[in-house]
Amino acid sequence: MTLNGWIDFSSDAFIVAFYLYCASFICFAIAVAGKRWSNRKPEDHTSRWGKIGFGLAVLGWLAHLTFFFTRWYGGGHIPTSNMYEFMTFLGMAIMFAFIVVHLIYRNMILGAFALPLIIIIIAYASVFPSEVQPLIPALNNYWLKIHVTTAATGEAFFAVGFAAALMQLIRVVDFTRTDKAGKRSQFWTEFSLFVIIVLIGFLVAVFTFRAAGYESTFNQETIVIDDAGIAKSSVKEVIYSLPPLVAPYNSEAVSFQSFIGMKEPLFESPSWLNGANAGRKLNTVIWSVIAGLLLYGVLRLFARKKLAAVIHPHLSDIDPDDLEEISYRAIAIGFPIFTLGALIFAMIWAEIAWSRFWGWDPKEVWALVTFLFYSVYLHLRLSRGWQGTRSAWLAVIGFLVVMFTLVGVNLVIAGLHSYSGV
Amino acid sequence: MFQNTKCECGHQNPVGTVLCESCGKPLLEELLTDESAPLEMRYDGVARRSQKANPHIVDRIWNFFSSVKIAVYLIAITLVGACLGTIFQQENTLINMTERSEFAAFYKEQHGTFGVIYHALGLSRTYESWWFVLLLVMIGTSLVICSLDRVLPLYRALSKQQIRKHLQFITRQQVVYNGTVEGDQEAWLTELGKQLKRKHYRVYQEKGALLAEKNRFSRWGPYINHIGLIIFLLAVLGRSIPAWHMDKYLTLYEGETRQIPDTNYYVKNENFTVDYYTDDELANNQKGTKVVKLYETEARLYECTDACDDPMKEPVLTEVKHHNIRVNSALSYKGLKLYQNSYQERVRFISVKPSLINSATGKSLGTFELSMDHPAEKLEVGSYKLTLSDYYPDFSLDDKSQPMTKTREPNNPAFVIRVNGPNIQAAGELYIYFAMPSEKSKYYEKIINESFKQRGDNTGLFTIKVENPIVDGKMNNITYSEYSTYLNIRVDKAMPYIWFGAAISMIGLIMGFYWQHRRIWLRFDDHSLSLGGHTNKNSFGLRADVAWALGKTGIEVEPKSLDNRRNVR
Numbered sequence: 003m004t005l006n007g008w009i010d011f012s013s014d015a016f017i018v019a020f021y022l023y024c025a026s027f028i029c030f031a032i033a034v035a036g037k038r039w040s041n042r043k044p045e046d047h048t049s050r051w052g053k054i055g056f057g058l059a060v061l062g063w064l065a066h067l068t069f070f071f072t073r074w075y076g077g078g079h080i081p082t083s084n085m086y087e088f089m090t091f092l093g094m095a096i097m098f099a100f101i102v103v104h105l106i107y108r109n110m111i112l113g114a115f116a117l118p119l120i121i122i123i124i125a126y127a128s129v130f131p132s133e134v135q136p137l138i139p140a141l142n143n144y145w146l147k148i149h150v151t152t153a154a155t156g157e158a159f160f161a162v163g164f165a166a167a168l169m170q171l172i173r174v175v176d177f178t179r180t181d182k183a184g185k186r187s188q189f190w191t192e193f194s195l196f197v198i199i200v201l202i203g204f205l206v207a208v209f210t211f212r213a214a215g216y217e218s219t220f221n222q223e224t225i226v227i228d229d230a231g232i233a234k235s236s237v238k239e240v241i242y243s244l245p246p247l248v249a250p251y252n253s254e255a256v257s258f259q260s261f262i263g264m265k266e267p268l269f270e271s272p273s274w275l276n277g278a279n280a281g282r283k284l285n286t287v288i289w290s291v292i293a294g295l296l297l298y299g300v301l302r303l304f305a306r307k308k309l310a311a312v313i314h315p316h317l318s319d320i321d322p323d324d325l326e327e328i329s330y331r332a333i334a335i336g337f338p339i340f341t342l343g344a345l346i347f348a349m350i351w352a353e354i355a356w357s358r359f360w361g362w363d364p365k366e367v368w369a370l371v372t373f374l375f376y377s378v379y380l381h382l383r384l385s386r387g388w389q390g391t392r393s394a395w396l397a398v399i400g401f402l403v404v405m406f407t408l409v410g411v412n413l414v415i416a417g418l419h420s421y422s423g424v
Numbered sequence: 425m426f427q428n429t430k431c432e433c434g435h436q437n438p439v440g441t442v443l444c445e446s447c448g449k450p451l452l453e454e455l456l457t458d459e460s461a462p463l464e465m466r467y468d469g470v471a472r473r474s475q476k477a478n479p480h481i482v483d484r485i486w487n488f489f490s491s492v493k494i495a496v497y498l499i500a501i502t503l504v505g506a507c508l509g510t511i512f513q514q515e516n517t518l519i520n521m522t523e524r525s526e527f528a529a530f531y532k533e534q535h536g537t538f539g540v541i542y543h544a545l546g547l548s549r550t551y552e553s554w555w556f557v558l559l560l561v562m563i564g565t566s567l568v569i570c571s572l573d574r575v576l577p578l579y580r581a582l583s584k585q586q587i588r589k590h591l592q593f594i595t596r597q598q599v600v601y602n603g604t605v606e607g608d609q610e611a612w613l614t615e616l617g618k619q620l621k622r623k624h625y626r627v628y629q630e631k632g633a634l635l636a637e638k639n640r641f642s643r644w645g646p647y648i649n650h651i652g653l654i655i656f657l658l659a660v661l662g663r664s665i666p667a668w669h670m671d672k673y674l675t676l677y678e679g680e681t682r683q684i685p686d687t688n689y690y691v692k693n694e695n696f697t698v699d700y701y702t703d704d705e706l707a708n709n710q711k712g713t714k715v716v717k718l719y720e721t722e723a724r725l726y727e728c729t730d731a732c733d734d735p736m737k738e739p740v741l742t743e744v745k746h747h748n749i750r751v752n753s754a755l756s757y758k759g760l761k762l763y764q765n766s767y768q769e770r771v772r773f774i775s776v777k778p779s780l781i782n783s784a785t786g787k788s789l790g791t792f793e794l795s796m797d798h799p800a801e802k803l804e805v806g807s808y809k810l811t812l813s814d815y816y817p818d819f820s821l822d823d824k825s826q827p828m829t830k831t832r833e834p835n836n837p838a839f840v841i842r843v844n845g846p847n848i849q850a851a852g853e854l855y856i857y858f859a860m861p862s863e864k865s866k867y868y869e870k871i872i873n874e875s876f877k878q879r880g881d882n883t884g885l886f887t888i889k890v891e892n893p894i895v896d897g898k899m900n901n902i903t904y905s906e907y908s909t910y911l912n913i914r915v916d917k918a919m920p921y922i923w924f925g926a927a928i929s930m931i932g933l934i935m936g937f938y939w940q941h942r943r944i945w946l947r948f949d950d951h952s953l954s955l956g957g958h959t960n961k962n963s964f965g966l967r968a969d970v971a972w973a974l975g976k977t978g979i980e981v982e983p984k985s986l987d988n989r990r991n992v993r
Contacts, residue, residue, distance in 0.1 A: 106964075107964065131707075131709055133707035133708055133709055133710075134707060135706070135707045135710060136701050136705050136706060136707075136715065136717065138715065138716065139716060139717070139718055139719060139750065139751045139752070140751050140752070142718075142751075142752065143752040145752075321984075323987065323989055324964070327962070327963065327964055330961075331961070331962060331964075334937045334961060335937065335938075337933065337937060338930065338933040338934050338937050338938070341929075341930065341933060342930055345926075346926045346930060349922075349926070350923075353919070354752055354753075354754070355751055355752045356763075357754065357761065357763035357765070357912045357914050358671075358914070358916075359919070359922065362509065362514060362516075362550075362551045364510040367506050367507070367509060367510050368507075368510065370506055371503050371506050371507055374499050374500075374502060374503040374506070375503060377499055378496055378499050378500055378503070381492055381495060381496050381499070382496060384466060384492060411510075
């Protein structure tokens with residue numbers, strides 16, 4: 003087989019993995035939701051469908067591994083060098099962390115929360131161009147293999163900790179309470195689900211408009227001050243694949259495909275948004291929220307109650323202490339791996355490539371922020387009042403910090419790691 | 425404050441003890457009110473060093489830093505501070521600016537009012553700011569004091585444990601089993617001990633009581649981690665010792681040798697290469713763009729061995745290292761490291777080889793070499809002697825139309841050459857020669873040589889020019905550098921300590937997180953058996969161990985039923 007043949011084969015394996023994950027999620031969902039469908043005992047039902055779901059998940063993971071190694075072989079370097087490759091790798095790592103935690107605790111319902119997370123992440127990966135790009139000199143080093151893989155594995159365990167913590171929050175939220183604290187916990191639990199729906203909305207919007215072949219183009223003028231202190235202006239073409247509600251800062255439309263009567267952008271992106279293609283990203287965020295709101299509205303219309311209230315009764319036979327233990331354990335497994343990969347290995351490589359082990363680059367700072375955040379989590383758990391729901395909230399917020407470090411930093415802040423960006 | 429710290433078992437405990445150091449009986453009033461609530465087992469309930477009856481001022485400071493709550497606040501504030509520093513670019517990333525006013529203008533221009541506030545608050549230098557450094561120092565202090573405050577009492581408590589614990593101590597653990605054993609209790613206990621040994625527990629037994637323990641070493645993990653962090657932070661502070669740290673940049677064109685400032689070393693850029701990916705190697709969305717595959721400086725490092733500080737003599741250099749410096753592959757010699765930072769595509773003359781030509785016949789009388797940096801003062805071409813009477817590396821005319829050089833860089837080099845020899849006027853002939861083959865330079869060359877001729881300084885006998893300037897589409901008789909390499913020179917003597925600290929910290933993390941300290945206490949009171957188990961992490965695993973060992977000795981229990989943490993949350 004030619005090298006390109008291997009890459010094509012790896013893309014097929016990726017699609018297989020994606021569908022297997024989806025099938026696995028459906029089985030886990032049946033395991034959780036369908037307990038009272040059949041005449042079997044609920045425990046038997048959960049165990050049976052959970053086992054099928056887990057088996058499919060492992061098969062999906064094997065397909066995912068096949069994707070990874072054939073792409074590595076075909077592309078000539080480890081596929082962790084741009085956003086598409088990193089996100090697919092992160093999905094694979096979360097799957098690995100899920101398998102490890104599942105084998106320790108045999109909790110058949112964790113999959114119902116971990117699998118959608120993995121599916122969302124690899125669908126998000128597919129938003130980015132999937133072509134194999136050759137390595138730039140800074141990345142051409144064996145530390146690319148070591149640093150990226152360990153950092154992602156650590157983050158993957160945080161992701162599993164997040165999934166368990168979210169389950170715990172939905173499990174313990176009390177919908178009969180009408181006092182202020184009760185209302186607040188109901189609101190924030192629902193809000194967490196809403197954020198996930200917005201992510202799904204983003205994916206739906208991107209893939210819908212991509213399938214429809216939508217495209218509008220702008221010319222954006224940027225002024226850069228060079229090393230000699232002379233201001234230079236350069237014009238760059240920005241292509242939108244979602245209808246532009248927001249135009250890039252200081253730009254002119256080249257082509258504009260109208261969308262339900264909209265003939266021009268509604269407003270221009272502010273100048274202080276820094277990263278590359280900031281205007282397009284802001285536009286995407288707005289579309290995601292719109293699509294997310296629509297999706298959430300439809301779901302609420304069907305359910306006629308809060309989404310957390312839909313899931314809550316299905317979790318009633320799980321012990322929240324077990325969920326807390328799973329969440330904490332996943333984070334405790336991930337913390338040393340994260341420290342090693344995202345800080346120590348990162349420092350070693352930075353010393354080799356950039357001549358300094360630490361330079362307060364935004365990505366470095368946010369890796370440190372993640373480390374500090376989980377340090378706070380671990381220390382707070384020493385005191386009794388911070389176990390249970392409060393530590394579950396910290397695990398949820400912690401994963402937001404992780405995702406900001408991985409994705410947000412590239413979206414809004416420019417820095418040395420920008421090559422892996424959007 | 426008076427507190428009776430003597431336990432009913434007769435042991436005298438220090439002030440602040442939560443659970444009797446000997447028998448484990450809860451001592452605090454509030455722990456005695458609810459007899460079913462699980463116990464707080466932090467540090468095994470021993471008094472920390474900071475819990476003294478009458479604190480002095482030093483004790484107060486000690487107490488402040490010994491609090492985990494304070495440590496959490498310090499970490500949280502540092503976290504927020506670090507985030508603030510990433511809102512806008514930091515000043516140290518703007519390498520072309522130095523003045524405060526320049527930075528102020530930059531933030532105002534780029535980010536408007538927010539930028540002005542950001543800069544005025546000093547957030548544009550967050551990580552060098554006094555408050556951020558102070559926070560790191562305070563975290564360091566907290567690490568030292570928190571660890572010392574806990575590790576010594578904990579060590580004492582764990583190294584002398586009583587086997588038979590107070591009944592309440594056992595029944596208020598997170599893992600509890602109560603039951604009865606008929607028959608020979610001692611034999612049953614021995615059998616249980618045997619089973620627990622198979623699970624790698626150390627088992628201690630006395631009459632009617634048993635203690636099984638494993639992985640105690642994992643309790644030291646957090647403290648080892650903290651020691652590593654302290655070493656790491658001290659090493660970071662050590663980098664501010666001037667002799668420990670150097671960070672300089674050098675620009676070198678191809679063929680140039682320069683001294684590394686403040687050292688006895690010289691570095692030469694022998695050759696610089698840039699490779700681009702071919703279109704075949706690029707992804708479809710990259711084709712047609714220039715993507716750099718590799719850039720490297722072939723460098724030689726020299727050490728000066730003689731005449732180093734004598735301005736009259738050329739220093740004597742000995743080569744000590746030859747290395748192709750690339751990103752990810754620095755030249756390293758005795759703690760000195762030369763990194764490839766970046767490069768500039770900038771043409772720079774190195775030397776030119778013109779010929780002395782007889783203007784009448786057009787025949788060459790010979791060639792000679794003019795170096796741009798150190799042109800030779802005297803040259804011989806055939807039977808002629810050439811003297812360099814003036815050299816303008818960057819030729820220009822001043823406001824009085826007198827020739828001058830704008831800079832010392834050979835941007836437009838002009839050489840004034842006197843030719844002496846047979847059959848020419850006694851004073852010789854004076855010519856100016858411009859190395860740059862541009863129209864403007866050649867125009868100047870012509871005008872000035874004309875004026876020399878009018879003054880009688882030359883007769884137009886000779887022409888100086890490069891013969892065959894282009895052969896096979898390449899420049900001939902001219903050497904120039906296409907690229908200037910930008911090297912970062914580093915000395916970082918603290919690095920070994922930084923790696924050492926990081927390694928220690930990592931060992932501590934692995935010890936603390938991947939093993940769990942598990943203990944199981946048993947006692948018989950008549951026929952009734954009480955079992956309590958404690959672990960600092962993973963009570964799931966401990967319950968499985970206990971249920972497994974009980975199962976092997978004839979008591980079948982569900983691991984889940986051992987969980988005694990009901991009603992806690």
